Amino acid sequence: QIIAIIRLKQWSSSIPGPSMWEFVWKSRKMSVLDKLKEVHKQYGSTFRIWLGKDLFVFLAEPEDIKTLLSSNHLLHKSSNYKLLDSWLGKGLIINGGESWRKRRKLLTPAFHFSILSEFKESMEENCRILIQHLKAKTNGEPFDICPYITLFALDVIYETAMGLKKHAQLQSDSLYVKTIHEVCHIAHRRSFSALYRSRTLFKFTKLGRKYQAGVQILHEETERVDKEDLSGDIKEKRRLAFLDMLLISQMEGMSLTDDEIREEVDNFMFAGHDTVSSAIAFTLHLLSQHPNIQKQAYEEVLAAMRDGKESMPYLEAVIKESLRISAIVPFFSRQVTEDFKVGSLTVPKGVNIVVLAYMVHRDERYYSQPEKFDPTRFLQDNNDSHPYSFVPFSAGPRNCIGQRFAMLELKCALSNLLRTFEFLPAEGLIMKEKTFEQYLQTSYSFYQHLCNGANLWSSKSFGMHIIECLMKTYNLSEFVYNVPGRIKREGSKIKCSDVIFPVYR
Numbered sequence: 369q370i371i372a373i374i375r376l377k378q379w380s381s382s383i384p385g386p387s388m389w390e391f392v393w394k395s396r397k398m399s400v401l402d403k404l405k406e407v408h409k410q411y412g413s414t415f416r417i418w419l420g421k422d423l424f425v426f427l428a429e430p431e432d433i434k435t436l437l438s439s440n441h442l443l444h445k446s447s448n449y450k451l452l453d454s455w456l457g458k459g460l461i462i463n464g465g466e467s468w469r470k471r472r473k474l475l476t477p478a479f480h481f482s483i484l485s486e487f488k489e490s491m492e493e494n495c496r497i498l499i500q501h502l503k504a505k506t507n508g509e510p511f512d513i514c515p516y517i518t519l520f521a522l523d524v525i526y527e528t529a530m531g532l533k534k535h536a537q538l539q540s541d542s543l544y545v546k547t548i549h550e551v552c553h554i555a556h557r558r559s560f561s562a563l564y565r566s567r568t569l570f571k572f573t574k575l576g577r578k579y580q581a582g583v584q585i586l587h588e589e590t591e592r593v594d595k596e597d598l599s600g601d602i603k604e605k606r607r608l609a610f611l612d613m614l615l616i617s618q619m620e621g622m623s624l625t626d627d628e629i630r631e632e633v634d635n636f637m638f639a640g641h642d643t644v645s646s647a648i649a650f651t652l653h654l655l656s657q658h659p660n661i662q663k664q665a666y667e668e669v670l671a672a673m674r675d676g677k678e679s680m681p682y683l684e685a686v687i688k689e690s691l692r693i694s695a696i697v698p699f700f701s702r703q704v705t706e707d708f709k710v711g712s713l714t715v716p717k718g719v720n721i722v723v724l725a726y727m728v729h730r731d732e733r734y735y736s737q738p739e740k741f742d743p744t745r746f747l748q749d750n751n752d753s754h755p756y757s758f759v760p761f762s763a764g765p766r767n768c769i770g771q772r773f774a775m776l777e778l779k780c781a782l783s784n785l786l787r788t789f790e791f792l793p794a795e796g797l798i799m800k801e802k803t804f805e806q807y808l809q810t811s812y813s814f815y816q817h818l819c820n821g822a823n824l825w826s827s828k829s830f831g832m833h834i835i836e837c838l839m840k841t842y843n844l845s846e847f848v849y850n851v852p853g854r855i856k857r858e859g860s861k862i863k864c865s866d867v868i869f870p871v872y873r
């Protein structure tokens with residue numbers, strides 16, 4: 369292995385990129401995405417970063433991305449994904465090669481559009497619950513809408529994956545709901561920490577033990593539903609779910625074992641809730657900042673309801689533009705298992721290649737004023753665009769299997785929410801990305817001290833009080849906050865992910 373690493377070191381010396389020290393040290397002070405943006409600016413659209421013994425080559429050129437994603441040979445995920453294997457096993461997300469191909473073939477019919485319509489009822493019903501909760505909060509005070517949306521998305525995926533109602537929205541203190549949040553947070557933290565990335569060391573840390581205990585709780589829940597489903601014990605059950613389809617295929621002699629089925633359901637639970645809830649939150653956030661766009665979307669939603677039409681092209685463009693700017697999955701990667709030619713590079717076995725969707729979506733050749741939120745980009749026929757300059761769901765054989773499901777859920781949630789509420793930005797807060805991330809780093813302990821047990825955004829006056837204190841302490845002339853989903857500090861009560869002020873229409 370040492371010889372292989374030395375060879376890769378030699379090969380990578382001709383590719384520009386920062387040293388690991390420079391990257392890790394500097395990204396301590398800013399978000400990883402901002403750091404990648406900076407590296408991209410400095411070194412160009414192909415650059416490399418060594419993280420420990422792993423070499424990552426980043427691509428942000430649509431033509432290179434096309435070569436990579438459309439390959440039928442490059443089907444293995446990078447070493448990064450292994451951090452999740454104790455939870456997700458050999459499910460679709462991290463599995464590779466022939467084993468992945470077999471499972472993907474089995475699971476694809478479960479996402480056929482005729483089956484997806486079965487899930488619409490569950491989405492609508494959960495939207496009604498979400499709206500009831502938000503109505504109760506619209507008393508003139510700004511509040512963080514994110515936790516409500518997360519619970520909504522969790523209920524939808526739980527119901528559609530397992531066929532049962534979780535009622536996360538009604539019982540947010542349930543063990544399963546808490547655990548899934550905790551495990552997601554730990555997995556996120558782990559991927560950016562040199563200490564926690566080591567499997568052996570992680571196991572012995574407090575966080576590692578917490579993670580393992582959480583994974584066990586999640587596995588037990590999926591196994592319980594799986595067994596009950598097999599024995600026909602579930603009284604409450606009434607909807608067809610992904611799990612049923614997997615069980616039917618098992619009965620019909622397809623070769624998925626009980627454990628494999630459990631793994632796939634865990635994968636849907638993971639891939640299907642945080643992505644969708646972040647996308648809804650981002651979109652509402654952007655709409656709250658752009659009242660004219662919100663108005664146009666609202667009018668289209670009303671007209672569609674009046675005319676009994678399903679099609680809402682403007683709302684769809686809003687969603688796409690939001691997915692472009694936010695890039696909910698900002699990068700994803702593959703491991704090269706045999707020499708692979710991409711652009712002018714012949715990438716040797718063992719290298720991880722990363723698609724930097726976040727930067728591709730900001731390529732000025734395809735998106736003029738890329739930071740501007742402008743849904744009309746997706747309404748015009750743009751012959752100059754490149755099909756691989758928009759890859760929120762990835763593309764090619766390993767694209768997102770849940771893409772249609774996600775779009776259906778996004779349209780359902782956003783049309784219902786827009787029909788009922790107007791979303792306003794919280795007063796006094798200006799959105800700027802970078803500064804706040806840097807700012808959080810420096811003021812973390814101060815936040816902990818101030819927030820001490822309270823939800824930062826639970827009341828406007830408390831939020832404003834904290835902001836004033838921070839501004840005074842750090843001698844700042846303006847307070848800025850990040851886009852939703854980017855900043856979620858664990859352990860503290862900081863929740864600046866989405867401060868939106870909904871007004872009941």
Ligand code: HEM
Pocket residue numbers: 445460461472635636639640641643644647696697700701759760761762765766767768769770771773774
């Ligand atoms: C806005 C919402 C979503 C976004 C932006 C999104 C994005 C993505 C992306 C970029 C990938 C490729 C990741 C990679 O190559 O590492 C992916 C894969 C995947 N997604 Fe999604 N996703 C969304 C929602 C969903 C939903 C709702 C489900 C399930 C119901 C789902 C299930 C999966 C699965 C199972 C994979 C792995 C597919 C494979 O490798 O064969 N996703 N998603």
